[in-house]
Amino acid sequence: MRSGERLLWSGQPDARRAMLKPFAFYLFAVPWTAFSLSWETIAVRMAFTGAPPLVGIIMTLFGLPFVVIGLAMMAAPFSANRTARRTIYGVTDHRLVELISGRTLKVRSVEASSIGPVTRRQRENGHGTLSIETGSHRDSEGDRTTDTFVFESISEVSRVETLVNRLRQTAAAA
Secondary structure, eight states: OOTTOOEEEEEOOOHHHHHHTTHHHHHHHHHHHHHHHHHHHHHHHHHHSSSOHHHHHHHHHHHHHHHHHHHHHHHHHHHHHHHHHTEEEEEESSEEEEEEOSSSOEEEEEEGGGOOOEEEEEOTTSOEEEEEEEEEEEOTTSOEEEEEEEEEEESSHHHHHHHHHHHHHHHHHO
């Protein structure tokens, strides 16, 4: 926090909900990884049995990246859960803040003057996601891309939307 800055709201994403988004990877990753491990088993057996060892070694090396990709896809939901548990969102009287702790602390903030249109997706229980447009830029192909700041899967999403809109109005009036 900066000197004189007041925290108006803080919260964390729902870690269980964070797992759902990459779960589609998990459903694809199981057969992918099973096939890759089967390939590796056959390749290793070929390297140590009657087949020319070079063929088995080449097949083993070819299959390794597929095993690694499969394991990474299977880990994606658990990684998202872990990241969500380490994430804290905040709304102050000057800016929006996201903190993600890990080996290093990642801090991302957006000044009130950069807050644009806000989109709220809300479930019946009051939890939801708030997407805040913060600007735009041109990507490497020259297409215009909108920059967003997202409070993912938070409780009291309508209350947070009200705070963000007030912050935007205050910045516009100043």
